[in-house]
Amino acid sequence: MAEEHKIVQGTLEEIATKLAVEQVPDPVVEPEKPIEDKTTEKDPVVPETFDKYKYLSEQFETEIKDDEGLNTFKNSLNEKIKKFDQLQQDYEKAQSELKAINPLKFFANKDKYIENQLLIKYPDLDSSILSKVLTNDIEKMDVLQIITYKELLKDSKGEIFESESDAYDFVCKKTGYDKDLSFDEQDQSVKIAIKAMAKEAREEFNKLKSEIEVPVPIDLTAEKTKQSELAQANYDKMKPLIERDLQAIQNGLDKIEITTKENGKDEVLFSYNLEEFKNSKIVKDTIQQVIEFTARNAREWNKEIAEKVISAT
Numbered sequence: 001m002a003e004e005h006k007i008v009q010g011t012l013e014e015i016a017t018k019l020a021v022e023q024v025p026d027p028v029v030e031p032e033k034p035i036e037d038k039t040t041e042k043d044p045v046v047p048e049t050f051d052k053y054k055y056l057s058e059q060f061e062t063e064i065k066d067d068e069g070l071n072t073f074k075n076s077l078n079e080k081i082k083k084f085d086q087l088q089q090d091y092e093k094a095q096s097e098l099k100a101i102n103p104l105k106f107f108a109n110k111d112k113y114i115e116n117q118l119l120i121k122y123p124d125l126d127s128s129i130l131s132k133v134l135t136n137d138i139e140k141m142d143v144l145q146i147i148t149y150k151e152l153l154k155d156s157k158g159e160i161f162e163s164e165s166d167a168y169d170f171v172c173k174k175t176g177y178d179k180d181l182s183f184d185e186q187d188q189s190v191k192i193a194i195k196a197m198a199k200e201a202r203e204e205f206n207k208l209k210s211e212i213e214v215p216v217p218i219d220l221t222a223e224k225t226k227q228s229e230l231a232q233a234n235y236d237k238m239k240p241l242i243e244r245d246l247q248a249i250q251n252g253l254d255k256i257e258i259t260t261k262e263n264g265k266d267e268v269l270f271s272y273n274l275e276e277f278k279n280s281k282i283v284k285d286t287i288q289q290v291i292e293f294t295a296r297n298a299r300e301w302n303k304e305i306a307e308k309v310i311s312a313t
Contacts, residue, residue, distance in 0.1 A: 050262040052269045070270075096224070102217035110214055111135050117212045126156035133205050143183070143198035147171045150201035171197075231296070239295040245306040246294070249287050249313050250279075287313070 057064045064070050107113040111134040119127055129152045138146065151160075151167045161167040172179055175197065176190045183191065258270035290313050298305070 050260075050267050052260075052267065055260065056269065103215055104217070113214065114209060114212045118208055121211070122208075124154065124156060126153055129153045130208075134209065138202050138205050141202075143194050144168065144171055144177065146201045146205075147175075147194070147197045150197075150204060234299065235295050238298050238301055239291070241301045242291050242295050242298065242306075242309075245301075245303075246287065246291055246310065246313075248310055249290070250283065 053064050053066065053069070056070065060073065062073060064073055104110065104113055107116065111131075115127065115130050115134055118130060119125060129149050133141075133146075133149055133153075141149075145168075148164065148168045148171050151171060152164060155161055155167075161170065171177070175193045177186060177194060178190075183194075186194075255271065257268055259266045259268050261267070290309070294309055
């Protein structure tokens with residue numbers, strides 16, 4: 001095929017200019033580059049996996065690492081409950097035996113017991129004066145005598161008075177009492193002063209006596225019988241009500257679960273499916289034990305208490 005020739009006309013300058021223009025290639029248009037996002041991308045937040053053993057460890061304040069540890073913890077609870085029950089029984093027995101002890105049998109009489117307890121509480125008191133006061137009728141004692149005893153009571157070491165007569169003379173001088181005259185013959189102001197001081201002395205001695213509670217011996221056999229009768233009466237009253245309300249337990253024993261919410265979802269921590277065992281002997285025996293225990297220990301019964309027992313069971 002013949003090669004096609006193109007004829008260009010014009011002067012040499014015009015032809016050169018025209019050829020130069022025709023030989024310039026079209027500009028290359030490059031595609032626009034996307035604007036680079038300078039924002040640093042963050043790693044996606046991965047929700048923390050719920051660790052039920054960590055949760056249970058925190059709740060029970062003991063380390064539980066796996067199911068075996070959980071079962072070990074349950075068994076330890078049973079042992080602790082048994083131990084606590086035994087300690088409670090021992091404590092109640094000791095309390096009963098303590099109440100049955102009669103400390104008065106170690107003293108000649110009630111007054112000696114009071115005297116001993118007061119001297120333990122107030123070791124600076126004069127034991128001989130205290131004994132004289134306690135073995136006499138305070139209200140009927142001579143006014144000067146009771147005032148004298150008050151002066152002597154806190155002078156057990158004889159730092160003020162060498163004898164009881166010294167204390168008596170001191171009281172007479174202090175009140176202006178004339179020992180050569182009877183009480184009725186004394187000046188009126190003297191009688192008033194003596195009566196006021198005697199009243200104050202009696203009040204002080206009566207207050208001392210009232211600080212000591214004289215124990216009342218308890219007939220332990222009679223007390224046990226009384227407590228047993230009260231417990232039986234309470235049991236007879238409570239059991240029919242508890243049996244009526246706790247029948248709901250068996251109906252709710254299809255499945256027992258302990259759950260918690262994590263990230264808006266329920267997480268089962270513990271599950272036990274009773275299935276056909278719902279009506280088994282062991283289930284019925286367990287419910288009966290709950291009824292018996294509750295009836296023996298409940299002091300009141302209402303809808304709220306029943307719901308709590310059912311829920312706990």
